[in-house]
Amino acid sequence: xxxxxxxxxxxxxxxxxxxxxxxxxxxxxxxxxxxxxxxxxxxxxxxxxxxxxxxxxxxxxxxxxxxxxxxxxxxxxxxxxxxxxxxxxxxxxx
Amino acid sequence: xxxxxxxxxxxxxxxxxxxxxxxxxxxxxxxxxxxxxxxxxxxxxxxxxxxxxxxxxxxxxxxxxxxxxxxxxxxxxxxxxxxxxxxxxxxxxxxxxxxxxxxxxxxxxxxxxxxxxxxxxxxxxxxxxxxxxxxxxxxxxxxxxxxxxxxxxxxxxxxxxxxxxxxxxxxxxxxxxxxxxxxxxxxxxxxxxxxxxxxxxxxxxxxxxxxxxxxxxxxxxxxxxxxxxxxxxxxxxxxxxxxxxxxxxxxxxxxxxxxxxxxxxxxxxxxxxxxxxxxxxxxxxxxxxxxxxxxxxxxxxxxxxxxxxxxxxxxxxxxxxxxxxxxxxxxxxxxxxxxxxxxxxxxxxxxxxxxxxxxxxxxxxxxxxxxxxxxxxxxxxxxxxxxxxxxxxxxxxxxxxxxxxxxxxxxxxxxxxxxxxxxxxxxxxxxxxxxxxxxxxxxxxxxxxxxxxxxxxxxxxxxxxxxxxxxxxxxxxxxxxxxxxxxxxxxxxxxxx
Numbered sequence: 001x002x003x004x005x006x007x008x009x010x011x012x013x014x015x016x017x018x019x020x021x022x023x024x025x026x027x028x029x030x031x032x033x034x035x036x037x038x039x040x041x042x043x044x045x046x047x048x049x050x051x052x053x054x055x056x057x058x059x060x061x062x063x064x065x066x067x068x069x070x071x072x073x074x075x076x077x078x079x080x081x082x083x084x085x086x087x088x089x090x091x092x093x094x
Numbered sequence: 095x096x097x098x099x100x101x102x103x104x105x106x107x108x109x110x111x112x113x114x115x116x117x118x119x120x121x122x123x124x125x126x127x128x129x130x131x132x133x134x135x136x137x138x139x140x141x142x143x144x145x146x147x148x149x150x151x152x153x154x155x156x157x158x159x160x161x162x163x164x165x166x167x168x169x170x171x172x173x174x175x176x177x178x179x180x181x182x183x184x185x186x187x188x189x190x191x192x193x194x195x196x197x198x199x200x201x202x203x204x205x206x207x208x209x210x211x212x213x214x215x216x217x218x219x220x221x222x223x224x225x226x227x228x229x230x231x232x233x234x235x236x237x238x239x240x241x242x243x244x245x246x247x248x249x250x251x252x253x254x255x256x257x258x259x260x261x262x263x264x265x266x267x268x269x270x271x272x273x274x275x276x277x278x279x280x281x282x283x284x285x286x287x288x289x290x291x292x293x294x295x296x297x298x299x300x301x302x303x304x305x306x307x308x309x310x311x312x313x314x315x316x317x318x319x320x321x322x323x324x325x326x327x328x329x330x331x332x333x334x335x336x337x338x339x340x341x342x343x344x345x346x347x348x349x350x351x352x353x354x355x356x357x358x359x360x361x362x363x364x365x366x367x368x369x370x371x372x373x374x375x376x377x378x379x380x381x382x383x384x385x386x387x388x389x390x391x392x393x394x395x396x397x398x399x400x401x402x403x404x405x406x407x408x409x410x411x412x413x414x415x416x417x418x419x420x421x422x423x424x425x426x427x428x429x430x431x432x433x434x435x436x437x438x439x440x441x442x443x444x445x446x447x448x449x450x451x452x453x454x455x456x457x458x459x460x461x462x463x464x465x466x467x468x469x470x471x472x473x474x475x476x477x478x479x480x481x482x483x484x485x486x487x488x489x490x491x492x493x494x495x496x497x498x499x500x501x502x503x504x505x506x507x508x509x510x511x512x513x514x515x516x517x518x519x520x521x522x523x524x525x526x527x528x529x530x531x532x533x534x535x536x537x538x539x540x541x542x543x544x545x546x547x548x549x550x551x552x553x554x555x556x557x558x559x560x561x562x563x564x565x566x567x568x569x570x571x572x573x574x575x576x577x578x579x580x581x582x583x584x585x586x587x588x589x590x591x
C-alpha cells in the first residue's frame with residue numbers, strides 16, 4: 001500500500017507560502033517514512049487548484065481516502081498540525 | 095487653477111448594460127466598466143438573479159463572456175435555477191462563453207493555523223477569466239466567503255480588496271453580492287461595501303400590508319451621477335429581473351393635440367372636442383354613478399372609429415362586464431371576435447402592483463391598442479400602501495403617454511355624495527383630465543351630475559350637467575343652475591334646477 005499523501009498548495013514566493021514550505025520540511029523530517037509529499041504552486045497550476053477547490057494558500061491537504069482533511073495557513077504550529085492530521089503517534093515512532 | 099482646467103470634462107465612464115433596462119437608466123446607462131459593484135440584499139431579495147442576468151445579458155447580447163464564482167450554491171443548482179429564466183448556463187459553459195468557479199464550501203474538515211491569503215482563489219478566477227476571455231465577473235456571495243473564514247475578517251478584507259483590484263486592472267466589470275441582515279440599517283454584513291465597492295446597490299424585499307414589495311436602490315456610484323431613491327421591481331419567469339424606472343417618473347412626454355372621442359358626443363363637446371390622444375383621463379364617482387358605462391362608451395367609441403382597445407377590469411368579472419355592455423347596446427363579444435377589443439379581468443390581490451404593471455405593459459406592447467381603460471384604479475389601491483400605489487400610478491401613466499395611446503382610469507369615491515378618494519389625491523396631478531360623476535340631491539330626488547373638472551391644455555365646459563342612464567347608455571341633459579358643492583359630503587344646500 002502506498003504511503004498517504006500530504007499535498008501543500010502554495011502561491012509562488014509569497015511570505016506565507018515560503019514559511020509553509022519551510023514548515024513542511026520540518027514535518028517531512030519528522031514523518032518522512034510514513035507519508036509522501038507534494039507541493040503544488042497554484043500560480044503555475046491553477047487547474048489543479050480548481051480541481052481541488054482551493055481557496056486559500058497555503059493549504060495543506062491530507063488526501064486521506066476516507067477522511068480528507070485540510071489545514072489553511074502557514075502551518076507554523078507543527079504540534080497542532082500533527083494532531084489535526086491524526087499522526088501525533090508517528091512522531092514517537094521515529 | 096486656471097480656466098482650462100475648470101473647463102476640462104471629466105472622463106466619462108464607459109457603461110456596461112446589466113440587462114435590467116430600468117436599472118441601467120438609474121445609473122446613466124449601466125454599471126461603470128472595470129469597476130466593482132456590491133449588490134446587497136437580504137436572503138431572497140433577488141441578488142443571485144440580478145447577478146446572473148448581468149452575466150446572461152453580456153453573453154447573449156454583447157458577446158461579453160462571463161465568469162461566475164459561486165461561494166454558496168453549487169454550480170449545478172445555479173444552472174438549474176437559472177434555466178427557468180431562459181438562461182442556459184450549461185450550454186454557454188460548453189460553448190466557452192461562460193466559466194464557473196465552484197468555491198462552494200468543501201465537505202471535508204478544515205482548520206486555519208497561521209497566516210494565509212486567497213491566492214488560490216485568485217489564480218483559479220484568473221484562470222477561468224483567461225479560458226473564456228471574460229469581460230464580466232460575478233462573485234456570489236462574498237458574505238459566504240467571509241463566513242467560511244470567520245475570525246479572519248482582516249485577512250479577508252485585504253484579500254478581497256486585492257482580488258477586486260486585480261480583476262478591475264484586467265478590465266473586468268465586477269459584481270459582488272453581499273448579504274444584509276435587515277432591510278434598513280447596516281448596509282451589508284461584515285461591512286463589505288466599505289472597502290471593496292466603487293458602487294453600492296441595495297435590493298429590498300419589504301413586507302407592506304401583507305404584500306411583498308421589491309425595490310432596488312442605488313446607494314453609491316463613485317465618480318458619477320445616479321438617480322436616488324427606491325425603484326420597484328419584480329422577478330418574472332422568462333424575463334428575470336424587471337425594474338420600473340424612476341427616471342421616467344418625470345412626465346416629460348410630448349403631448350399631442352390630436353383629439354379622440356370619449357365615446358359620448360356630449361362629453362366630447364364638454365371637453366372641447368374629445369380627449370387628447372396621448373392623455374390619461376380620470377373618471378371619479380361613487381358606486382353606481384356610471385363609471386363603467388363611461389368606460390364602455392370609451393372602448394366602443396374607439397372601436398367604432400377603427401381603433402383597437404384594451405380593458406383591464408379589477409372590479410367585475412368578464413361575464414358581468416359583457417352583460418353590462420350588452421345592456422347599454424354594446425357588443426363586447428363581437429369586438430373581441432374581430433380582435434378590436436381585449437378584456438382582461440383580474441383580482442387586484444392576485445399579484446403585486448409591480449406585476450400588474452409589467453403585465454399591462456407586456457399586453458399593451460403585444461397587442462398595440464390605441465386606447466386603454468383601467469376599471470378601477472381604486473381597486474388596485476387595495477394591493478399596496480401609499481408609496482407603492484403612487485409609484486404604480488406614475489409608472490402606468492407615463493407608460494401610457496409614452497405609447498401615445500388614450501387612457502381612461504376610473505376611481506370609486508367612498509361616500510355616495512361628494513367626497514374625494516385617496517386615488518384622486520394621488521392621481522389628480524398626474525392625469526390630464528378629470529371627470530366627476532356625482533349623485534346630487536334635490537329635495538326628495540337623487541339626480542346624477544357630470545362635470546369636467548380639469549382638461550389640460552384645453553378649454554372645457556365648466557357647468558355641471560345632469561344625466562340619465564337607460565338601455566341605450568348615458569344621456570346628458572341641462573346643466574344644474576344652482577348646484578350644491580360637489581366636493582363636500584355635507585348637507586347639500588337647496589338649489590333650483
